[in-house]
Structure formats: structure tokens, C-alpha cells
Amino acid sequence: MSPESLTVLGSGVVGFSVAREARLRGIPVQLLEARELGAGCTPSATGVLKAPEHRRSPYLDLRHLSWEDWPLLAKSLYEESEGLEVGFSLCGGLDLRDRTMKDPQQAIEKLYGSGGTVRVVPEAELKSTLPRVRRPLGDAVFIEHQAVVDPGALIKALTLSCQNLGAQLRSGLGSITLCSEDGKVVLKSETDIKLHEPSEKHPLVIAAGWESGFVVDGVREGQLPLEPVRGEAIALDIPAPPHIVTFDALLPDHPDPAGNRSRFSWIPAPDGSSWFGNSVGAKDSTNARDPQPTQAGKSHLVAAAETIFGDDVGSLVRGHWAGLRPKATRHGGPLLGRVKDVDGVWMATGHYRTGILIGPLTARWVVEAILGEREIPENFEEPSAGDLSH
Ligand SMILES: Cc1cc2nc3c(=O)[nH]c(=O)nc-3n(C[C@H](O)[C@H](O)[C@H](O)COP(=O)(O)OP(=O)(O)OC[C@H]3O[C@@H](n4cnc5c(N)ncnc54)[C@H](O)[C@@H]3O)c2cc1C
Numbered sequence: 001m002s003p004e005s006l007t008v009l010g011s012g013v014v015g016f017s018v019a020r021e022a023r024l025r026g027i028p029v030q031l032l033e034a035r036e037l038g039a040g041c042t043p044s045a046t047g048v049l050k051a052p053e054h055r056r057s058p059y060l061d062l063r064h065l066s067w068e069d070w071p072l073l074a075k076s077l078y079e080e081s082e083g084l085e086v087g088f089s090l091c092g093g094l095d096l097r098d099r100t101m102k103d104p105q106q107a108i109e110k111l112y113g114s115g116g117t118v119r120v121v122p123e124a125e126l127k128s129t130l131p132r133v134r135r136p137l138g139d140a141v142f143i144e145h146q147a148v149v150d151p152g153a154l155i156k157a158l159t160l161s162c163q164n165l166g167a168q169l170r171s172g173l174g175s176i177t178l179c180s181e182d183g184k185v186v187l188k189s190e191t192d193i194k195l196h197e198p199s200e201k202h203p204l205v206i207a208a209g210w211e212s213g214f215v216v217d218g219v220r221e222g223q224l225p226l227e228p229v230r231g232e233a234i235a236l237d238i239p240a241p242p243h244i245v246t247f248d249a250l251l252p253d254h255p256d257p258a259g260n261r262s263r264f265s266w267i268p269a270p271d272g273s274s275w276f277g278n279s280v281g282a283k284d285s286t287n288a289r290d291p292q293p294t295q296a297g298k299s300h301l302v303a304a305a306e307t308i309f310g311d312d313v314g315s316l317v318r319g320h321w322a323g324l325r326p327k328a329t330r331h332g333g334p335l336l337g338r339v340k341d342v343d344g345v346w347m348a349t350g351h352y353r354t355g356i357l358i359g360p361l362t363a364r365w366v367v368e369a370i371l372g373e374r375e376i377p378e379n380f381e382e383p384s385a386g387d388l389s390h
Contacts, residue, residue, distance in 0.1 A: 002027060004028070004202060005028045005196060005201075006019075006202075006203055007203070010040065011033040011039070012355070013158065013356055014355060014363055017363030018348055019169075021363050023162065023167050025367065037169060042356070043151050043152045044322060046265065048244055050145070080165065087153050091148055094126070094140050095107060116145035121140045121142045132238055133308050135307060142243070154356065173191050176195075178215055178342065179219060180219055185219050204344060205370075207348045209326045210325070210349075219342055220341045220342055221341070225330050226327065226329060227288075228289055230323070234275070234302070234319060234320045235320075236274040242268070243268075249307040302317065326350050327350065333350070338382075340382050348363060362380075
């Protein structure tokens with residue numbers, strides 16, 4: 001049964017994509033944003049899209065399917081927004097991580113499921129491809145199936161697409177939450193607007209990023225397993241590399257036994273310069289809910305950049321920004337599907353580091369599930385209280 005209307009909370013890549021998918025199926029849509037449109041972490045992303053090495057878990061499979069969808073999505077958004085490019089470019093990636101350079105052949109064997117061409121790039125070729133790199137190089141690995149997109153342009157294109165498809169977009173509403181009134185669950189805004197009670201006829205999709213849990217806190221026991229994790233990036237006045245370059249920089253001030261904090265990416269930026277980011281971000285529990293970039297985050301990125309560009313790179317920093325990424329605090333990817341114990345309420349959140357890649361496809365899945373056309377794999381459901389792990 002098709003719902004009579006759909007309400008979406010949040011205007012990041014996920015909320016906009018839910019609104020778009022619903023409009024493509026003819027459902028009347030109202031998208032409600034607490035702040036201005038695109039106020040969350042989506043425009044702060046660095047826009048890297050990577051096919052995973054294999055698809056041996058539902059989350060890796062989702063990432064693969066999302067990867068396969070992106071070229072068509074970029075084309076459709078171009079048409080729906082009447083000519084706005086989202087900067088999708090299949091630029092490929094160079095893997096310069098220490099482990100890869102030690103044994104490139106073994107690294108290639110591990111990439112058996114990535115889909116495109118993978119090959120060893122001999123040191124001489126690498127040096128001529130990356131003349132700006134000052135550190136000693138060896139053989140590396142080229143991975144064809146890596147791409148970039150411009151997250152700022154993506155938000156603009158999604159906004160135009162939703163408007164042109166007839167979605168009603170409302171911003172500046174203040175926080176919108178669910179509360180109980182006379183035994184019913186109702187949606188409340190800080191401003192005085194009329195909102196549907198969520199139901200099977202009028203479903204609500206919560207796509208409010210890391211704040212999604214606050215929406216349901218007042219109407220049920222237990223919190224959604226979500227936390228904000230800051231991600232930071234810098235812009236460098238260095239010409240864009242031809243490929244996304246991934247490398248390690250072990251920094252004495254940022255110990256990380258798991259190795260994640262030492263992995264950095266040098267990314268071709270949409271304006272032809274370079275972006276530089278880290279896949280994890282600096283730990284800063286004191287300001288965990290503050291989306292502002294931090295001095296510690298910047299020093300960390302500059303120190304890592306110095307290891308490949310040399311000591312003068314600090315003077316080439318042209319921008320520094322941050323965003324709070326919605327991380328699901330259980331393993332296995334985003335939180336998708338019905339919110340337990342609240343009728344007519346669905347969630348699409350917890351996309352953490354891969355929301356630009358997977359957000360559009362997860363939005364389609366949620367809309368198809370609302371229409372009864374798809375079952376979302378149970379790995380993405382809200383876990384029972386006993387299943388939670390960090
Ligand atoms: C530095 C950085 C680099 C990144 N790089 C990449 C990358 O290379 N590739 C990739 O795939 N991903 C990347 N990401 C992750 C990606 O940006 C996120 O996963 C994604 O943007 C999350 O989108 P979202 O729509 O869930 O949330 P958001 O974009 O945060 O949107 C949530 C929206 O909900 C609104 N809201 C909150 N509460 C309410 C409420 N109660 N009512 C109404 N509205 C509400 C907020 O104001 C906000 O506009 C990166 C993130 C950062 C910060």
C-alpha cells in the first residue's frame with residue numbers, strides 16, 4: 001500500500017535522497033529541516049567513493065551496490081537539477097600505504113573483489129605521477145574503482161532535484177521531535193506548523209544524522225545506538241593529484257594501535273587544488289558535539305601532510321573544516337528500517353564515514369521497504385539492547 005504522504009526529518013545526503021526517492025514514486029513529500037538546508041555534515045565531506053575489496057558482509061555488499069549505482073545517480077541528478085554537475089569523476093586511487101608498498105602483489109590479491117583494474121605501479125612511474133611528493137617511494141598499487149564527487153554540489157543538486165520533483169522543503173524549523181500527547185505519538189516543532197501524526201498512511205523517516213536519536217528519546221525506552229564522531233579536513237594550495245592517494249603517516253603525538261588514525265588521503269578537490277583528510281579524526285571527547293574544526297585536528301593533518309610534501313606545507317593551508325559524522329555504535333554499517341516501538345516511524349542514519357557513497361542507495365531501500373517492496377537485511381535494523389557493542 002502506498003502511503004498518502006511521507007515526512008522526512010533532516011536535509012543531508014540521506015534525508016534529501018529519501019525525499020527524492022519518494023517523489024520519484026509519486027508520494028507527496030514534506031522534508032523538514034531544523035536549521036538551514038544542508039546544515040549537517042554532508043557538505044563537510046571530502047567526497048571519496050571507493051568500491052570495497054570484496055563483498056563478504058551485508059555492509060560491504062551495500063557499499064558495492066552503492067558504488068555501482070553512482071554513475072547513473074550523477075547522471076540522473078544532472079537531469080533532475082537541470083544541468084548541475086555533482087563533480088563525479090572516476091579518478092582511481094593510488095595505495096601508498098606502508099603494508100601495500102612492502103608487498104604490492106599481496107595487496108593486489110586482497111583486492112580481488114574491487115571490480116575494476118588493479119595493478120602495480122613501479123616506483124619510476126609513481127615518481128613521475130606524483131612529482132610533488134618528497135618522501136621516499138617504492139612500488140605502489142593503482143585501483144581503478146575509486147571516484148570523487150563534490151559534496152557541496154551534491155547538496156545543491158539534491159535540493160534542486162527535490163524541488164523540481166515537487167517535494168515540499170521547509171527549513172529553519174528548530175529541532176523537531178516526537179512526543180506523547182493524549183496517548184498518541186505526535187511530531188512537534190519549535191515553530192507552529194501542522195504536522196501529521198506518524199502512521200502507516202503518513203510515515204516519518206528520521207534522517208537527522210547524529211541527532212536522529214533525540215527525535216525519539218521522548219517516546220520510547222532506550223536510545224538509538226548512535227554517536228557523533230568529528231571528521232576534519234584541510235584544503236591545500238597544491239595542484240590536485242590525478243588519483244586519490246592513500247598513505248600512512250605514523251605521528252608520535254597520535255598513537256593508534258589499530259592503525260586507522262595513521263591513514264590519510266590526499267584528494268583531488270573540485271576546484272583543481274587538493275583536499276587532505278584522515279579517515280578517523282582526532283579524539284576530542286570534551287567537545288564531542290561541537291561541529292567546529294579544532295586546532296588539534298588541524299595540527300594532526302598538517303603534520304601528516306608534512307610527511308609527504310615537506311615542512312613548508314603549513315603555509316599552503318587554504319581552508320580547514322569539520323563535521324559530526326553519525327556513527328552507529330554497533331558493528332555492521334548504518335541503521336535502516338523501522339524504529340522499534342513507534343508505529344509509522346522509520347530511520348535512515350548511522351552512515352558514519354560512507355554516507356556520500358551509500359546514503360542515496362540506503363534511502364531507496366528505506367522508501368522501498370515503506371512501500372512493502374523490499375526487506376532491508378536485518379543486520380541494519382536497530383539492535384536489541386543486548387546486542388550493542390562499540
Ligand atoms: C570531514 C569529513 C569527510 C567525509 N568524507 C566522506 C567521504 O569521503 N565519503 C563518504 O561517503 N562520506 C564521507 N563523510 C561522511 C558523510 O559526510 C556522512 O556520512 C553523511 O554526510 C551523513 O549524512 P546524513 O544525511 O546522515 O547527516 P547530515 O548531513 O548531518 O544531515 C542531518 C541533518 O538533519 C538535521 N537535523 C538534526 N536534527 C533534526 C531534527 N530534530 N529535526 C529536523 N532536522 C534535524 C541537521 O540540521 C542536518 O541538516 C565525511 C564526513 C566528514 C565530516
